[in-house]
Amino acid sequence: xxxxxxxxxxxxxxxxxxxxxxxxxxxxxxxxxxxxxxxxxxxxxxxxxxxxxxxxxxxxxxxxxxxxxxxxxxxxxxxxxxxxxxxxxxxxxxxxxxxxxxxxxxxxxxxxx
Amino acid sequence: xxxxxxxxxxxxxxxxxxxxxxxxxxxxxxxxxxxxxxxxxxxxxxxxxxxxxxxxxxxxxxxxxxxxxxxxxxxxxxxxxxxxxxxxxxxxxxxxxxxxxxxxxxxxxxxxx
Numbered sequence: 001x002x003x004x005x006x007x008x009x010x011x012x013x014x015x016x017x018x019x020x021x022x023x024x025x026x027x028x029x030x031x032x033x034x035x036x037x038x039x040x041x042x043x044x045x046x047x048x049x050x051x052x053x054x055x056x057x058x059x060x061x062x063x064x065x066x067x068x069x070x071x072x073x074x075x076x077x078x079x080x081x082x083x084x085x086x087x088x089x090x091x092x093x094x095x096x097x098x099x100x101x102x103x104x105x106x107x108x109x110x111x112x113x
Numbered sequence: 114x115x116x117x118x119x120x121x122x123x124x125x126x127x128x129x130x131x132x133x134x135x136x137x138x139x140x141x142x143x144x145x146x147x148x149x150x151x152x153x154x155x156x157x158x159x160x161x162x163x164x165x166x167x168x169x170x171x172x173x174x175x176x177x178x179x180x181x182x183x184x185x186x187x188x189x190x191x192x193x194x195x196x197x198x199x200x201x202x203x204x205x206x207x208x209x210x211x212x213x214x215x216x217x218x219x220x221x222x223x224x225x226x
Contacts, residue, residue: 032212043204043217044156089156099211100169101146103156 003027004092006104014112019077021107023090026071030092035064035075037086038106044089048075080111115140117218119205125224131193134221137186138207146215147171147180147190148204156204159190163211195225 005024013019023033034049050057050064050073057064063076077084087108093101118137126132138145147159160180161169171178177196182188192199202222206215 034214036215043220044215045217046214049214093212095212100158100161101211101215102158105155 003102004090004104006088006090006107008107009105010108010110012110012112013080015080015082017080019080019084019109019111021075021077021088021090021109023073023075023104024071025073025092027092027094028071029094029096031095032093033064033066033073034091034101035062036089036091036103038089039086047088077109082111082113085109085111117205117207117216119203119218119221121221122219123222123224125226126195127226128197129194130225131191132195132223134190134192134203134205134223136188136190136205136218138188138205139216140186142207142209142216144208144211144213144215145182145188146206146208147188148206149201150204150220151201159203161211162188192223195223197225199223200225 003026007022031052035047036044037047038044048059048062050066052068055066061078065074087106089106090104091101120135124132143164145162149157149159159171159178162182165182179191202220204220205218208215
């Protein structure tokens with residue numbers, strides 16, 4: 001049972017465009033949502049994270065939009081650069097019950113120059 | 114501060130062998146995670162320790178996978194007996210708490226023949 005779903009599986013955009021990566025979840029107790037990125041032949045690393053006290057988190061060209069009612073998030077990457085090409089994982093965890101973190105399957109993003 | 118270290122970086126095993134993977138978390142981190150990563154299944158949580166106590170033992174991985182945390186600065190993952198389907202990258206990560214940034218090690222690439 002997949003508790004965190006990501007779409008699309010892969011995405012290609014041109015340099016300078018905005019890439020939009022989607023994430024949805026099922027467990028309403030999830031209250032922490034980090035996004036990790038992973039470059040080829042490297043390990044995942046934290047990119048940006050949000051807690052439901054706010055519906056938006058911005059860090060430079062990267063913005064998370066959060067919709068608690070619909071249990072959806074999206075990661076927007078503005079002015080995409082070829083160096084942004086990576087696999088992006090949406091993850092979620094809860095402070096209640098089972099506190100383990102759950103990762104989505106990832107979106108492979110390719111930025112064409 | 115040193116990051117998460119994992120040894121060996123590469124391992125080749127025959128079917129049926131026992132292999133032990135090692136991980137040293139970031140000094141002072143309380144939480145330690147073992148993941149398996151494949152292209153098909155993505156990131157799968159194998160084990161999760163908090164302050165050396167096992168919080169999650171990976172469900173379906175219980176029968177042949179055993180993780181231990183002998184002290185706060187060293188963990189092992191034993192696979193016994195290995196099967197070809199175990200071929201994957203095994204990642205160790207650590208964090209201050211379950212909702213803090215996870216720092217991933219470089220991984221061990223396992224090939225089971």
